[in-house]
Amino acid sequence: YTHTEADINSQSLLEANVSTEVCLTVLDTLSTFIMGFKTQLNSDLGHNSLMKKVFQVHLCFLQIPQSEAALKQVFTSLRTFIFKFPCTFFDGRADMCASLCYEILKCCNSKLSSIRSDAAHLLYFLMKSNFDYTGRKSFVRTHLQVVIAVSQLIADVIGIGSTRFQQSLSIINNCANSDKSIKVGDVRTQTTVKTV
Numbered sequence: 001y002t003h004t005e006a007d008i009n010s011q012s013l014l015e016a017n018v019s020t021e022v023c024l025t026v027l028d029t030l031s032t033f034i035m036g037f038k039t040q041l042n043s044d045l046g047h048n049s050l051m052k053k054v055f056q057v058h059l060c061f062l063q064i065p066q067s068e069a070a071l072k073q074v075f076t077s078l079r080t081f082i083f084k085f086p087c088t089f090f091d092g093r094a095d096m097c098a099s100l101c102y103e104i105l106k107c108c109n110s111k112l113s114s115i116r117s118d119a120a121h122l123l124y125f126l127m128k129s130n131f132d133y134t135g136r137k138s139f140v141r142t143h144l145q146v147v148i149a150v151s152q153l154i155a156d157v158i159g160i161g162s163t164r165f166q167q168s169l170s171i172i173n174n175c176a177n178s179d180k181s182i183k184v185g186d187v188r189t190q191t192t193v194k195t196v
Contacts, residue, residue: 016067023061023070027077030057034084046088055096062103068112075118082129090133090141097141100126102149108168109160116164120171
């Protein structure tokens with residue numbers, strides 16, 4: 001019995017759907033786990049073995065090829081994760097922030113425009129969260145880790161000099177230019193300096 005092209009396509013589609021469902025199930029389970037163990041995850045500024053395991057599961061979804069639908073949910077889950085545990089990324093050791101920046105930047109070079117867009121928006125959210133965490137003073141932690149990650153990607157010959165990567169950077173730039181809260185914050189800072 002030889003498999004026809006239709007059989008192979010059908011099998012591939014089935015495997016892709018199962019893979020996506022597994023990803024979504026794991027993300028749902030993680031979300032429930034995080035709600036139940038938030039105190040333990042927050043201990044030592046989030047630099048503990050439990051947090052590392054939860055973070056690694058999130059990160060593996062960016063490291064292993066996923067469907068477009070699955071990755072969209074992974075980005076949403078990571079956004080929530082950053083929001084709930086900012087100290088993990090912006091205080092103490094920088095290893096988690098570094099790993100996340102590297103994987104997001106790899107996604108910024110994806111062949112799929114929707115993945116590039118979601119990755120660029122997530123990276124902007126990480127920078128903005130860092131800025132808010134410091135009391136709107138700076139986002140040095142994320143900025144430094146992005147610079148290091150870009151250098152590492154160049155060394156790993158990922159090909160980030162492409163038009164795709166440039167488009168992702170443009171999206172991040174557009175996010176910053178259209179973010180009214182940042183502009184308002186900048187105006188307040190300038191006003192405070194002038195008053196002093």
